[in-house]
Each structure stands twice: as C-alpha cells, then as structure tokens.
Amino acid sequence: MSRLEARDKVTGAARYAYEYQVEDVAYAAAVLATIACGEVERVHADEVLAMPGVLAVLSCENAPSLRNDPDDGELNVFQSRRVSYRGQLVAAVVAETSETAQEAARLLRVSYRDARDPDLELRPPSETYDHEPYGEPVEIGDPDDAFANAPVLVDATYRTPAEHNNPMEPHTTLAHWDRDDHLTVYDSNQGPTKVRSTLASLLGLDERQVRVVSPHVGGGFGSKGTPRPNVVLAAMAARAVGRPVRLAVNRRQMFAITGYRTPTAQRVRLGADTDGRLTVLAHESNEQASTVRGFTEECVNPSKVMYRAPNRRLAGRLLTLDVPSPSWMRGPGETPGMFALECAMDELAKALGLDPIELRVRNEPENDPTSGDPFSSRNLVACLREGARRFGWAPDRKGLGVAAATYPASRGGSRATARRVADGRYTVRIAAIDIGTGARTALTRIAADALGVEPSAVTVEIGDSDLPAASLAGGSTGTASWGTAVVRACEKLTADPAADEASVDTAAEVGEQSGYSCHAFGAHFAEVDVDFDTGEVRVPRLLGVYAVGRVVDPVLARSQFVGGMTMGLGMALTEHTVLDADGGFLNIDLAQYHVPTCADVPSVEAVWLDEHDPHVNPMGTKGLGEIGTVGTAAAIVNAVHSATGVRFRELPLTPQTVL
Ligand code: MOS
Numbered sequence: 001m002s003r004l005e006a007r008d009k010v011t012g013a014a015r016y017a018y019e020y021q022v023e024d025v026a027y028a029a030a031v032l033a034t035i036a037c038g039e040v041e042r043v044h045a046d047e048v049l050a051m052p053g054v055l056a057v058l059s060c061e062n063a064p065s066l067r068n069d070p071d072d073g074e075l076n077v078f079q080s081r082r083v084s085y086r087g088q089l090v091a092a093v094v095a096e097t098s099e100t101a102q103e104a105a106r107l108l109r110v111s112y113r114d115a116r117d118p119d120l121e122l123r124p125p126s127e128t129y130d131h132e133p134y135g136e137p138v139e140i141g142d143p144d145d146a147f148a149n150a151p152v153l154v155d156a157t158y159r160t161p162a163e164h165n166n167p168m169e170p171h172t173t174l175a176h177w178d179r180d181d182h183l184t185v186y187d188s189n190q191g192p193t194k195v196r197s198t199l200a201s202l203l204g205l206d207e208r209q210v211r212v213v214s215p216h217v218g219g220g221f222g223s224k225g226t227p228r229p230n231v232v233l234a235a236m237a238a239r240a241v242g243r244p245v246r247l248a249v250n251r252r253q254m255f256a257i258t259g260y261r262t263p264t265a266q267r268v269r270l271g272a273d274t275d276g277r278l279t280v281l282a283h284e285s286n287e288q289a290s291t292v293r294g295f296t297e298e299c300v301n302p303s304k305v306m307y308r309a310p311n312r313r314l315a316g317r318l319l320t321l322d323v324p325s326p327s328w329m330r331g332p333g334e335t336p337g338m339f340a341l342e343c344a345m346d347e348l349a350k351a352l353g354l355d356p357i358e359l360r361v362r363n364e365p366e367n368d369p370t371s372g373d374p375f376s377s378r379n380l381v382a383c384l385r386e387g388a389r390r391f392g393w394a395p396d397r398k399g400l401g402v403a404a405a406t407y408p409a410s411r412g413g414s415r416a417t418a419r420r421v422a423d424g425r426y427t428v429r430i431a432a433i434d435i436g437t438g439a440r441t442a443l444t445r446i447a448a449d450a451l452g453v454e455p456s457a458v459t460v461e462i463g464d465s466d467l468p469a470a471s472l473a474g475g476s477t478g479t480a481s482w483g484t485a486v487v488r489a490c491e492k493l494t495a496d497p498a499a500d501e502a503s504v505d506t507a508a509e510v511g512e513q514s515g516y517s518c519h520a521f522g523a524h525f526a527e528v529d530v531d532f533d534t535g536e537v538r539v540p541r542l543l544g545v546y547a548v549g550r551v552v553d554p555v556l557a558r559s560q561f562v563g564g565m566t567m568g569l570g571m572a573l574t575e576h577t578v579l580d581a582d583g584g585f586l587n588i589d590l591a592q593y594h595v596p597t598c599a600d601v602p603s604v605e606a607v608w609l610d611e612h613d614p615h616v617n618p619m620g621t622k623g624l625g626e627i628g629t630v631g632t633a634a635a636i637v638n639a640v641h642s643a644t645g646v647r648f649r650e651l652p653l654t655p656q657t658v659l
Contacts, residue, residue: 001455001553004441005216005434014216017186018172018248025174026055027098028237028247029105030230031091032256036118036583037322039081043091044109053100055241057108059091063236066202073292074257074325075202077232083112084291085324086584087256089229094237094245118322118583122263122288132318134296138304138370141311146280150271154347158268158340159650161576162585163261165329166595167436169218170251171258173234176244183238184211187231190224191472192465193431198227199235215463217435221567222328224435225474228258255588259327260577262287262297266340271311276352278309278363283341285316290325294318297326299337302406302630305519306341308365322583328474330567331626334407335633339571339651342403342634347647355395356402356638357384368517376516376615379547380404383523386609387545391525399529401639403631405522409480409549409613409622412471413507416485418447418493420500421459426451428460428489431467432482437625438556439478445552446483446619450490460486468503476520476623479552480616484510487618516615520622522546524565524635530643535655537573537640539601542632546608549622557624561606564628569604570596572633576652 008014033040045057063078077089090110095101147153174186183205189195192212200207217224230249238245249258264287271280285299300314329335349356361381367374384404387393393400416430428447434440440462448455461467462482471481485506492502527541544565551557574594578586587593606628613620633651640658641647648657 001441001445003438003556004444016169016172016216016218017174017188017214018246020174020186022174022176022244025244025246026094026096026241027101028092028094028234028245029101030089030233030249030253031093031105031108031110032253033083033086033088033090035083035112035115036086038083038112038115040083040090041111041113048093048104048108051100051104053096054093054104055096056094057091058094058237058240067204069198069202072226074229075198075227075232077229077236085322086582087324089233089257092233092237094241120321120323120579120583122265122286122319122321132320133315134318135298135316138312138314140370143280143282143311143313146271146311147269150279151274152272152348152351154270154344154351156268156344156347156649158266158343160264160336160339161651162263162579163329163571163575164255164577164593165221165223166590166593167219167221167223170254171224171228171230171249172247173231174244174246175234175238177238182209183235184213185231185235186213188217188224189214189227190220190435190474191433192463193469194472195227195231196465199231202232203235212465213463214433217433220435220473221330222332222474223258225328225472251590252588255577255585256324259325261329261332261336262326264297264299264336266299266336268340268344270344270348272348272352276354276359276362278307280311281307281309282313285337287316287318288321288323288326289318290323291320293325295326297336298333299340301333302337303341304370305368305406305517306404307363308369312370323579324585330564331407331629334626334630335571338403338405338631339633342631343637343649346638346641357388357393360384360404371517373515373517376514376518377611377613378519378521379609379611380521380523382609383521383545383547387523387525387543390607391543393525399527399639399643401526401635401637401642403524403634403638405524405627405631407476407520407623407627407630409518409520409616410475411477411480411484411510411617413505413510414470414481414485415468415503415505416489417468417501417503418489420493424453424457426453426458428458428486429467430462430482430485431465431470432462432478433473434462435473437478437560438553439473442479442552442556443482443486447486447490450487451494476625476627479621480623483619483621484617514615518616520546520548520624520627522627524631526635526639528636528639528643530640530658535659537653537658539569539636540603542569542601542604544606544628546606546624546627547611548608548624548627549611549613549616550620551608552619552621557608558606560624561628562604564626565604565606565632566596566601568629568632569601569636571629571651572636573652574654
C-alpha cells in the first residue's frame with residue numbers, strides 16, 4: 001500500500017498552510033529583538049506606516065491583551081516590554097504583499113532601554129551552584145561507596161551543542177476571523193487539538209470558536225509539537241486588520257523563535273567489576289533554559305532503563321540563561337542522553353578489554369532497573385546480535401562502532417468515530433495529524449484491520465480540530481495513541497451491526513497503569529573513514545536494528561528509521577548552532593547549519609525484529625519516529641575512536657575538532 005497522499009504531494013496538489021486561497025489576504029512579517037536583555041523603549045511604527053501598502057504595526061505598544069499562558073511564556077506575544085533574548089519576537093508588520101511586509105519589517109526601528117550583557121554560558125556540571133534541579137532525581141543504593149570500591153571506573157563529561165530542527169516547511173499560519181468572532185487557522189503544527197485549545201485560552205474564546213486546519217505538514221521533529229508564537233501572532237494580526245493574514249516564520253527566524261535542542265554537559269560515571277558487571281551507573285546532565293520558558297530536555301531518562309547496576313544516581317539540572325527558548329527536537333532527552341551513556345559504555349568496554357556488545361549483554365537487566373517493573377518486552381540483546389551478524393561486526397576491526405538505542409512506548413488519550421457509509425465503506429474521523437510520517441496511511445491500515453475490510457474500503461479523516469479531539473504527534477506516540485482510539489471505535493461499530501456510527505474516548509483506557517515498563521529498543525552500527533590529513537569523517541555504512549513491537553507499514557517505518565539515523569549522523573558530524581557574544585545564533589541558514597544530504601550518507605540500512613507485545617496497546621506497536629536518532633551519534637563517535645584511538649567527547653566531530 002503506498003502513502004495515500006503520495007500523488008498529491010508529488011504533483012503539488014497537497015495544500016500546506018500558507019497555500020490556502022482566501023479572499024483579500026494580507027501578509028505579516030515578524031520583527032525580532034536586536035538586543036538580548038532589556039526593554040523595548042519605543043517602536044517607531046509611524047515611519048513604516050507611511051509606506052504604501054503597510055496596514056498595521058503590532059507590538060507591545062498596541063497589542064490586545066491575552067490571557068497569559070503560564071507554561072509557555074513564548075506564547076504571550078507582545079504582552080510585555082521586556083526583551084529576554086536576542087531574536088525574541090518584538091513587533092510585526094502587516095501589509096498588502098509579502099514583499100512590502102518584509103521590507104517594512106526590515107526598516108522598522110525599535111529602540112531599547114536598560115540593555116545589559118546577557119548571561120550565555122552553560123557552565124560545566126561541577127559548578128552547580130546556580131543550576132536548578134528538575135525532575136525526580138534517582139538515587140538507588142550507595143553510589144559513592146560503589147565508586148570508591150569499583151575496580152574499573154569511567155568518569156567522563158560529554159558535551160552536545162545547540163542543534164536546530166529544520167523541517168522543509170517552516171512554521172506557517174493563515175489566520176482568518178469570521179464576522180461572528182470565529183477564528184480559522186490553516187497552520188503547520190503537530191497537533192490541531194492542542195493548537196485549538198491554546199488559541200482559545202489565550203484569546204479568551206470558547207473552543208468552538210476556533211478551528212485549526214492542517215491536512216499536510218512538511219515536518220516538525222518537535223519544533224511544532226506545541227503551538228509556537230507564530231500562530232498567536234497570525235490570529236492577532238488578522239484581527240487587527242480585519243482581513244485574513246498569512247505569516248511564515250522564515251528560515252533565519254526559525255533559529256530564534258521556534259526552539260532548538262539545548263546544549264548539554266553530561267557527566268557519566270560507570271563502575272564495574274573486572275568481569276564487566278556494572279556496580280554503579282551515575283548520569284548527571286546540565287541543560288539550559290530561557291527566562292521565558294522552563295523547558296527540560298531530561299537527558300538522564302534513558303539511564304533509568306539501561307543496564308543492570310545495583311547503585312544508580314541520575315540527576316538533571318537546568319541553568320536559566322538569557323538565551324532563546326529550547327524546545328523539543330527528535331528524541332528529546334534520549335538523543336543527547338544516550339550519546340553520553342553509550343559513549344561511556346564504549347569507554348568502559350575498552351578499559352575492560354571487552355567486546356562492547358558483550359559488555360552490554362552482560363549488563364542486561366531482568367526488570368526495569370529503576371522502577372522494578374517487568375518490561376512489556378525487551379529485545380535489546382537480540383538487536384545487538386542481529387546487527388552484529390548483518391554488519392559483519394568485529395570488535396578488533398578498526399573503524400567500526402556500536403551503540404544501543406531505547407525510547408519509551410507510551411500513548412495519550414484520544415477520541416475517534418467510525419461510521420458506516422454506503423456500499424460497505426467506512427469513514428473514520430480523528431484529529432490526528434500527518435507531519436510527513438504517513439500517519440493517514442498507517443491509521444487506514446489499522447482501521448481496515450479492525451473492521452476486517454480492505455484498506456480501500458476505509459477513508460480516514462485527520463488534520464482538522466473539528467474532528468474528534470486527539471493527542472499530539474510527539475514522543476513517538478502518534479500511531480499508538482490514535483490507533484488505540486481508531487481500533488476501539490471500529491470494534492464498537494462492528495459490535496453493533498445496527499449502528500451507523502460509533503464514538504470512543506480512550507482517556508480512561510490509556511490512563512490505566514499496565515504494570516509494565518514499556519520501551520522500544522534498538523542497536524546502531526556505524527563504519528567510519530577518517531581522513532588523517534583533513535580531519536574529515538565519512539560514514540560509508542550505518543545500520544539500525546530495532547525491536548519496536550508490531551510494524552504497521554514497512555515502507556513508512558523504514559522511512560522513519562532511516563530519517564532518524566540520518567539526523568543522528570548530522571548530530572555526530574555537522575549540526576551545531578553557535579551563539580555569538582550578543583546572544584544570537586550565528587549560523588542561521590542551511591548553508592552554515594549543515595543538515596546531512598544524500599552525499600553524506602551513502603548507505604543507511606534499517607531492519608527490525610518480529611516483536612509481539614500484547615501489553616502496549618491493541619495494535620502491539622511501540623512507536624518508531626524517534627528511536628532512529630537515539631544512539632546513532634554514539635555509534636559513529638565510537639567508530640571514530642576505533643579508527644583513530646582518540647576519544648572525542650564533544651559533538652559535532654567536524655574536521656576542525658578531529659584534527
Ligand atoms: Mo517529537 S521531539 O516528540 O515531536
């Protein structure tokens with residue numbers, strides 16, 4: 001079965017948020033702060049309002065009041081004079097054309113007062129005096145005693161830089177108010193239900209007054225996981241000019257206002273006996289947040305489920321700085337966290353003279369080592385063994401590296417309806433979203449299975465907040481969450497042959513504790529060539545082997561794995577965003593922020609094991625959107641160590657670093 005919207009996408013018939021045609025549309029362009037800390041003194045709106053075609057200038061000086069969002073200060077657009085980071089949204093121009101809006105935004109003068117030097121430095125974990133602990137720290141056994149007595153010890157600090165999501169489609173919105181105070185937004189996001197509730201609450205509207213339409217989304221990777229300020233601004237601008245307004249956050253602006261992965265400094269300490277059995281695992285992570293939004297990356301989470309170690313210490317700390325606000329990026333927490341842990345495991349294997357696969361096998365836990373719960377299924381060892389066989393793993397061969405992967409299998413409550421239409425056909429409706437993953441296709445297959453019909457007999461409607469409310473496309477939970485609701489709706493319909501329609505809400509079902517620790521696992525293998533003259537690292541081969549429960553659609557699954565691994569390769573070798581001394585990101589375009597292209601990845605292969613897991617959800621799926629990025633960078637860096645004998649603990653491994 002091919003992707004249902006494949007033809008529409010290839011031929012250009014698939015419509016994205018910015019492309020909707022409405023009458024009398026105007027255009028907004030954002031203006032970003034040029035200082036990092038201080039206050040807006042004045043927005044010199046008059047100067048640009050005199051330009052032909054300029055309709056309005058919005059800023060803290062004239063914006064309507066919002067019901068402030070307490071969790072995400074980024075959404076409180078123009079509600080304060082305060083500037084909290086360089087690149088923060090401070091004004092917008094609305095004009096007749098996109099060109100006029102952009103030109104006026106460029107010319108708009110904003111003066112500032114009380115500017116002060118920003119605090120930008122993510123200090124190392126040893127200087128913890130001003131870092132806020134977050135999350136529930138884990139302290140099991142007596143880690144200090146175990147360190148003191150461990151015959152073999154690894155104690156290393158790993159650093160990952162700021163990294164930015166670069167979906168092909170930037171954050172775009174077309175906002176349109178009707179006469180009766182009803183707002184429609186065509187918007188690029190990862191969850192229309194969430195965008196609707198956020199807009200309604202910020203604007204003081206009833207949810208029935210807001211509709212979010214998003215049938216196609218050109219990628220998000222987490223950057224669209226929660227509504228970003230663009231959707232609020234577009235709604236505000238459309239109301240201000242009494243016309244529909246289009247707004248695109250351009251590529252350079254995305255680097256400032258739509259989130260990034262926090263840089264991390266992670267200290268990992270592993271103690272083992274001489275047989276390679278871990279006696280203690282400590283993982284401490286320092287991350288940064290902005291003063292606007294206290295987002296946490298939670299790098300230590302994967303260390304809760306990896307490896308049997310009787311003593312364990314896991315702690316995350318957050319340093320609030322005058323920087324743009326971090327947010328989700330594919331595999332938040334797990335991706336940087338497993339880079340650190342899996343490099344440390346490689347270091348330990350070398351210190352013990354053990355095959356790194358054997359080290360991992362020896363430390364495979366029986367139950368979840370932190371919660372004590374049994375795993376619903378866990379096939380890490382099988383992934384490592386199968387990968388070793390396929391890859392031609394040889395621990396003594398130079399230039400090969402391996403790392404484990406893990407990602408939680410969870411789900412959110414959603415509603416869905418299933419309806420009998422004419423001639424044995426069915427329609428299934430749910431406000432799910434396809435961010436490029438193929439969700440529409442996967443849900444069609446799931447519905448067809450549940451109804452016992454061919455996929456061609458089922459139409460699945462998604463991508464619209466007027467459909468039954470659904471959870472986000474985030475945390476690799478889409479298929480599990482929406483699939484559960486779709487299956488339950490179809491089961492209910494099938495159970496009652498007289499019914500035309502069945503509706504369900506899975507909130508109660510997904511809220512029940514299963515008593516199992518539910519996680520996907522995998523193994524990544526990398527081969528590298530290191531040029532000792534230029535410092536260039538090339539990756540001729542990458543292999544991922546996964547145990548992710550049932551795979552609904554092999555073509556779509558493979559795309560997710562290969563895309564995730566490619567992102568991991570970018571993390572390892574090229575992706576990093578640099579803050580300048582003034583607090584703005586410096587390399588804010590695709591020429592200077594290098595996302596891997598085909599030439600960078602000659603061979604990326606992804607396979608999976610047959611895994612049956614009756615505990616996770618009615619489909620037996622575990623989610624597979626993010627696990628491909630988890631551990632990939634560690635496998636590459638471990639391969640570079642194997643090739644060079646040099647241990648690199650800071651990403652990315654650019655030629656400059658390697659030389
Ligand atoms: Mo993904 S970072 O959970 O949207």
